[in-house]
Amino acid sequence: LGKLSRAALIYIGAVVVSAVVLVARGPFAGLRWQYVVFLGILVIVSESRATQLRKGQLTWSSSSAAMLASVVLVGPVGAAIVGACTALGLRRGPHLLQRVFNTAMYALSAYLAGRAFLAFGGHVGLPDEKSFPAIIAPFAAAALILVAANHGLLSGVLWLTRPRDQMSSGSSGAGVGLSARLLLSDLGYAAYGLLMAALWSVVGFFAPLLVLIPLFVARWAVTQFAEQQKAYEATVGALCQAVETKDFYTRGHSDRVSRGSVMIAREIGMRGERVEAIRYAGMLHDVGKLGVPTKVLQKTGKLTEEEYSAIQLHPMRGLDIVREIGFLDEALAGIMHHHERIDGRGYPMGLAGDEIPEFARVLAVADAFDSMTSTRSYRGARPVAEAIEELRKWSGTQFDPAFVDAFVAALKREGWQLSEPPVIAADDLAAVTARDHDDPGAPLRVIDSL
Amino acid sequence: MTDSAGRTPAHSSRDPRRFPWQVRDSGQLLLVVAAGVWLVAAVAQTAAEGLRDPRIAIAFGALIAFGEVLRLNLPGDRETAPIGFAGALAYALLIKVGAHVVHYSAEQVVTVATIGMIIGALPHLAVGRPARVSGMAVRLLCIACVAYTFRPLAGNSAVEKHWGLAVTLMTALTVIALLLEAVLTALLRVDEQRARFRVALVDEMRVQLPLGAAVGASALLIAFAAEVMGLAALAVFTAPLLVTQVAFRRYAGIRATYLQTVRALAKVTEIGGYVEAGHSERVSRLAVAIGRELGIHEPQLLELEYAALMHDIGQLSLHDPIPGGATVLVSRQDQQRIAELGADVIQQAQVLGSVAEIVRRQNEPYRDTDHAANGRAGLVPSSKPSGPPPGPPLSSRIIKAANAFDDLVGSSLDPGRAAAAVQRLRLDTASEYDPATVEALSRVVNRRSVML
Numbered sequence: 044l045g046k047l048s049r050a051a052l053i054y055i056g057a058v059v060v061s062a063v064v065l066v067a068r069g070p071f072a073g074l075r076w077q078y079v080v081f082l083g084i085l086v087i088v089s090e091s092r093a094t095q096l097r098k099g100q101l102t103w104s105s106s107s108a109a110m111l112a113s114v115v116l117v118g119p120v121g122a123a124i125v126g127a128c129t130a131l132g133l134r135r136g137p138h139l140l141q142r143v144f145n146t147a148m149y150a151l152s153a154y155l156a157g158r159a160f161l162a163f164g165g166h167v168g169l170p171d172e173k174s175f176p177a178i179i180a181p182f183a184a185a186a187l188i189l190v191a192a193n194h195g196l197l198s199g200v201l202w203l204t205r206p207r208d209q210m211s212s213g214s215s216g217a218g219v220g221l222s223a224r225l226l227l228s229d230l231g232y233a234a235y236g237l238l239m240a241a242l243w244s245v246v247g248f249f250a251p252l253l254v255l256i257p258l259f260v261a262r263w264a265v266t267q268f269a270e271q272q273k274a275y276e277a278t279v280g281a282l283c284q285a286v287e288t289k290d291f292y293t294r295g296h297s298d299r300v301s302r303g304s305v306m307i308a309r310e311i312g313m314r315g316e317r318v319e320a321i322r323y324a325g326m327l328h329d330v331g332k333l334g335v336p337t338k339v340l341q342k343t344g345k346l347t348e349e350e351y352s353a354i355q356l357h358p359m360r361g362l363d364i365v366r367e368i369g370f371l372d373e374a375l376a377g378i379m380h381h382h383e384r385i386d387g388r389g390y391p392m393g394l395a396g397d398e399i400p401e402f403a404r405v406l407a408v409a410d411a412f413d414s415m416t417s418t419r420s421y422r423g424a425r426p427v428a429e430a431i432e433e434l435r436k437w438s439g440t441q442f443d444p445a446f447v448d449a450f451v452a453a454l455k456r457e458g459w460q461l462s463e464p465p466v467i468a469a470d471d472l473a474a475v476t477a478r479d480h481d482d483p484g485a486p487l488r489v490i491d492s493l
Numbered sequence: 494m495t496d497s498a499g500r501t502p503a504h505s506s507r508d509p510r511r512f513p514w515q516v517r518d519s520g521q522l523l524l525v526v527a528a529g530v531w532l533v534a535a536v537a538q539t540a541a542e543g544l545r546d547p548r549i550a551i552a553f554g555a556l557i558a559f560g561e562v563l564r565l566n567l568p569g570d571r572e573t574a575p576i577g578f579a580g581a582l583a584y585a586l587l588i589k590v591g592a593h594v595v596h597y598s599a600e601q602v603v604t605v606a607t608i609g610m611i612i613g614a615l616p617h618l619a620v621g622r623p624a625r626v627s628g629m630a631v632r633l634l635c636i637a638c639v640a641y642t643f644r645p646l647a648g649n650s651a652v653e654k655h656w657g658l659a660v661t662l663m664t665a666l667t668v669i670a671l672l673l674e675a676v677l678t679a680l681l682r683v684d685e686q687r688a689r690f691r692v693a694l695v696d697e698m699r700v701q702l703p704l705g706a707a708v709g710a711s712a713l714l715i716a717f718a719a720e721v722m723g724l725a726a727l728a729v730f731t732a733p734l735l736v737t738q739v740a741f742r743r744y745a746g747i748r749a750t751y752l753q754t755v756r757a758l759a760k761v762t763e764i765g766g767y768v769e770a771g772h773s774e775r776v777s778r779l780a781v782a783i784g785r786e787l788g789i790h791e792p793q794l795l796e797l798e799y800a801a802l803m804h805d806i807g808q809l810s811l812h813d814p815i816p817g818g819a820t821v822l823v824s825r826q827d828q829q830r831i832a833e834l835g836a837d838v839i840q841q842a843q844v845l846g847s848v849a850e851i852v853r854r855q856n857e858p859y860r861d862t863d864h865a866a867n868g869r870a871g872l873v874p875s876s877k878p879s880g881p882p883p884g885p886p887l888s889s890r891i892i893k894a895a896n897a898f899d900d901l902v903g904s905s906l907d908p909g910r911a912a913a914a915v916q917r918l919r920l921d922t923a924s925e926y927d928p929a930t931v932e933a934l935s936r937v938v939n940r941r942s943v944m945l
Contacts, residue, residue, distance in 0.1 A: 172591060172721060231736075238718065238729060245717045246660050253717070256710035257733040260703045264740035268747060274844035275751045281842035282758040285809050333761055333809070364760050368753045369746075 047140075051203035055144050058196060062147035065154050066123045078113070079121050083128035085109040085251050090132030092259070104132075105258055107189060107229050110153045111236025112251065114185045115178070116243065118167040119157025126153030148196045156189035169244045178237070186233035194226055232258065283326050286333055293329075295462050296413055296481075301325030303409030303450065304402075306457060310449040317373065321402055324374035328381050328406055331361025332480075354480050355390040358382055377402025381410060382480075384441045404443040408434065408450050411442070414481035417462040427459055520684040521627045524677065528630035531637055535603035545597040549590055552724050554609040556580035556731065561613020561629075565738055567700055568748045569791060571678070572628045575708045576734050577613060580727070581606040581632070582670060582712035585640040586663050588647050589720040596648060602640035606633060631677045635670040642666060663716065667709040675701055687940075689788050696791040707737045752798070759802040767808040771904055777801035779895040779937065780888075786933040787887065797888045800851035804892050807835025807852075828856045854885035855892045859927040890927040894918060894934050897926070911938050 086106045093104035106129060113125040126149035130142055161167070165181030166174065235254050242250035283297045304325040308318045335357050339350045346354070362379040380394060380403035387395030415430040425433075431451055438447040544550055560577025567573060585602045587595055610633070614624045643666055646652050652659050678701075679693040688696075711734045718726035759773040780801035784794050808831050836853035839845050884890070901914040915935045922928040 170721075175722060235733070238714075241721045242714070242718055245720050246656055249660055250717075253710050253714050257707040257714075257730075257737055260707035261733060261737040261740050263703055264737060264744050268740060268744040271744060271747045271751065274842070275747055275754070277842040277844050278751070279754055279758075281838055282755075282761075282803075282806070284841060285806055285838040286758075286761060330758070330761060331764070333764055360764055364764060365754075365757050368757050369750050 047204060051200065054199060054203055055140065055147075058151060058200075059143060059147040062123070062127075062150040062154070066120060066127070066150060069120060071120065074121050075117055078116050079124055081248055082109050082113045082116070082125045082251070083131075085255070086125055086128040087131045089255075090129045092262070093132065105232050105255070105262065106149070107186075107193070108232045108235040108239060108254065108258070109251065110149070111156065111182070111186055111189060111233050112239035112243075113236075114153065114157045114160050114189070115165070115167070115170060115182065115237065115240035119154045119161065122153035122157040123150040126150040144200060148193065148200075152189050152192035152196065155192045156185040159188040160185035170241050171244050175241075182237045186230060186236070190226060190229045190233060193229070279323065279326055283330070286330055293417070296417065297326045297329060299413045299417075299460070299462060300328060300406065300409045302460075303412060304405050306453040307405045307408060307446050307450045310453040311446070320370055320374040321377065321405060323370060324377040324402055325406060325409065327365050327374075328361065328378050328410065329357070330364050330378075331357040331359065333360070335360075355382075357480075359391050373400065373402050376400035377406050379403070381406040383407070385443055386440045389441075399443075405446050408442050408446045410481050411437075412450065413462065416459070419482065424461065427454070427461075520680055524634070524681070525626055525630045528633050528637075532603065532607055532633070535600040535637075536607070538600040539598070539604040542598065542600075545601065546590075546595050549587070549595060549724065550584075550597070550601065550605050552727055553580055553584040553587075554605045554612075556727050557584075557606055557609025558613035559731075561610050562616050563735075563738065564617070565742055566745055567704070567741065568745050569696070569700060571700060572625050573701075573704065574610075574613070574628075574632065575704055575738055576731055577610065578632050578636075578674075579708045579711040579715065579734055580731070581609070581636045582639060582667060582709070583715035583719075583727075585636055586643055586666065586712065586716040587719060588653060588659065588716070591720065591723045594648075594653070597644070599637070599640035599644040602644065603633065603637050606636050627681055628678075631674055631681070634677065635674045638673055639666045639670045660713075660717075663713055664709075667712055671701070671705040671709055674705070686785060688785050692788045692790055700791070704737070704741060707734060752795075755799055755802050759806065762805045762808050768805050769903060772899060773802050773805060775904070776804065776892065776895045776899050779898065779934070780891050782937040783891050783895060783930060783933045784888070786937055787891070787929065789887070793888065796845070796848050796851065797891060799845060800848045800855075800888060801892050801895065803835060803839060803848070804852055804855055804896060805831065805835065806838050807831040807833065809834075809838075825856065832856050851886060851888040851892065854889040855896070857885040857889065857893075858925045859884050859890055859893075859922070860924050884927070887927075887930075890930050894926050894930045898934060898938075911941075 086109045089104045089106040089109060110122055110126050113122040117125070127146050129149045130146035160181045163181035163184040165178060165185070170178055235258065239251045239254045242254065246253070280298065284294070287294050287297060301322050302325070304321045305318055308321045313321070335353050339346070339353050342350065358379050358381060362375060365375060365378060377400055380389075380392070380399055383389035383392065383394045383399045383403055384407075385396055385399070385404075387393050389399075412430055412434060415425050415433055416427060418424045431454070434442060434447045434450070438444045557577045557580045560574050560580055563576055564572055564574045581602070584605060585599075589595065610629050614629070618624055643663070646662065652662065675697045676694060679690060679697040682688055682693045682697070683690050686693075711730050714730040715726050718730060722729065756774065756777075759777075762768045763770045763772065777798050781794060781798050784797045789797065832853055832855050836849040839849040839852055885893075897918055898911075898914050901917065902911050905911075915931070915938055918926050918931045918934070922931055
């Protein structure tokens with residue numbers, strides 16, 4: 044707490060004081076307390092089921108619907124009290140000061156929304172059929188003000204506490220990207236505030252419950268999806284690692300290639316969905332290596348034609364394995380062609396230039412880079428700078444120059460987590476690869492003629 | 494076969510499906526015929542009386558058709574049409590649109606719902622997706638049930654005046670309709686998959702509960718809100734259901750991809766030459782069939798499937814592949830090591846805790862012969878709940894049997910060979926294989942050879 048800057052404390056203090064003053068001024072006459080209590084409970088429920096956004100402590104809940112219903116039903120002061128009920132949300136985590144700030148922020152936003160509703164000619168009370176088209180404009184104004192005030196006040200505190208990462212969210216960059224989407228969904232939920240208020244005249248207290256059920260179920264499904272996706276990623280990761288355990292020099296290789304490919308994909312501005320696909324493609328790109336006999340991988344001297352073709356076939360084997368997964372076809376193409384070269388001298392099909400699928404060209408860069416910066420049985424890990432030099436050297440013949448540039452730019456900004464040098468235990472079951480087929484600095488040598 | 498362990502074998506006397514070919518699809522047929530007869534009668538009567546409140550009928554018909562176009566596949570091969578179902582329920586429960594009190598018959602509700610469903614099914618047929626008539630029949634029966642109960646009451650002045658009464662009645666009917674849907678769907682699944690009714694019903698309710706709650710709430714919302722905002726209510730309250738549906742679709746999608754990925758990666762052992770081609774897939778199919786036969790619930794069935802697919806993943810850590818990969822033929826220590834290594838791999842994912850446990854214990858004998866003497870006393874049924882359950886978990890026992898069976902039979906479809914393999918497993922039920930599991934396996938295998 045002591046770490047908060049003076050500006051942040053003043054800001055929080057100002058928000059809290061203005062919220063308290065505005066609510067305390069009233070008027071409380073004619074306030075329908077039974078509505079306030081009921082809507083307050085709804086806010087508490089919504090708040091208790093709030094979703095955690097990212098690792099930071101920024102959370103999001105569907106309470107805006109209940110707050111806007113209270114704007115219509117009980118006016119600005121009532122809405123502010125309903126908003127203040129967020130303080131009672133049953134969830135662990137937020138710091139006392141955070142709770143105080145959140146409470147004041149919601150109360151203030153709800154109050155301002157209530158004022159906006161009145162200013163645009165809205166009438167507080169139960170709406171009926173006759174109030175219908177007319178109520179929409181003031182309600183829309185109220186919804187906009189509520190969302191804008193909420194996000195504005197929150198951004199303020201996030202910005203003031205930014206470097207210490209203490210008050211609310213993670214990095215400010217993520218916060219900004221997030222709020223654009225949140226703003227929209229908040230507005231969507233806000234619309235249900237009006238419906239709640241409208242239905243109140245037909246079914247009374249039952250209305251908010253009915254309105255909230257589909258929204259809660261939707262949220263539940265989204266959470267389930269996120270959990271399932273996390274589980275999926277973990278499982279794929281574990282299985283890829285299992286494939287790698289045979290050779291401790293390449294442990295973690297898939298994971299790093301996956302990360303490198305994602306860096307390139309982001310750098311060249313791929314769509315989110317394709318970035319996801321290339322993440323999996325990177326993880327699975329070498330799965331087919333398992334079809335290569337261990338003795339070929341372990342061989343130190345030159346390879347026979349037959350042995351070389353066994354290695355050349357591994358992308359095809361990989362494709363055989365992952366073909367039935369409902370991925371984007373692009374990911375499959377990437378796995379199959381990740382050893383093609385721009386000059387057409389790669390394998391398995393000898394495609395050249397633009398014939399090579401984009402995913403494959405991305406994977407090739409990340410694949411070679413990780414190979415060079417990792418320790419191999421026949422050489423130590425090379426420094427990043429040297430590996431970049433090497434990428435540049437082969438750029439245009441082996442690699443797509445555009446992706447090499449993108450990778451280098453991303454490396455400069457984000458850095459690279461190097462692979463840890465392997466620790467070889469005496470009883471390790473893993474085999475040692477004599478030649479890394481991914482290493483552009485030590486190409487596999489084939490006996491020329493037999 | 495007597496079971497000395499005293500456990501009730503899962504194939505107890507309730508099992509009515511000894512001769513599956515006799516009841517094959519009869520339930521589905523019955524259902525479709527019932528819905529069909531009802532339908533013809535309803536359409537005829539509506540045609541005779543003429544359509545009342547046609548504007549409202551068209552609006553709801555369009556909503557039902559729209560919902561039918563946007564069908565949703567839930568995990569476990571379930572097809573639903575949440576928006577269409579909600580629309581049809583709302584149409585059955587409608588009292589007023591604005592100030593206008595609606596008067597139409599239950600037959601009209603059934604007719605409008607049917608026409609909407611058929612129109613909505615057309616695009617699916619056009620792109621070559623088969624129409625699931627049974628699912629549509631279930632939905633139609635539920636809607637008819639609500640309509641025939643509520644339509645006569647809708648005109649009642651008591652219902653019109655007291656919102657409390659109307660709300661209670663409508664909510665109760667919606668809940669009943671959703672329950673009926675679960676019961677009918679479970680009956681169909683019993684027929685299709687040879688699951689047991691009670692198990693199928695619980696699974697059905699578990700899967701359908703969240704979406705069902707959203708469907709029911711939306712139906713009620715549309716019905717109530719039409720009084721305040723007219724037909725605009727249809728569009729307004731379909732929106733959250735649409736969002737819900739999108740979320741469920743993504744969820745179902747990732748579930749499917751997950752399974753496909755585990756299936757695909759389980760093949761890694763085959764490509765590496767560690768096990769015979771198709772082994773993991775066959776063992777998992779057999780294990781799931783046995784599990785279903787033994788009345789395992791769907792979530793555990795999914796875990797069983799994952800474990801069965803990955804049961805040999807530990808072989809990847811072995812330096813040299815076991816020739817032919819037949820784990821039943823290698824020493825117990827080696828088997829145990831493979832199981833341990835595989836479980837370690839799965840454990841790394843940190844999300845499949847029980848799967849790792851199933852894989853770890855897949856080789857344990859059903860009863861340890863060394864402890865059989867003192868174990869027998871502890872296995873008397875009355876004392877069973879007190880101590881820890883003897884032996885490995887059921888899923889491990891199933892995988893052990895299925896794995897052994899597949900090692901003996903392989904991809905062969907010869908019924909004689911299968912029978913011999915079952916016989917061999919049966920001889921080992923004193924300690925190695927769980928007798929109930931082997932019996933279930935035997936039934937699954939018999940059924941399969943009958944169907945060939």
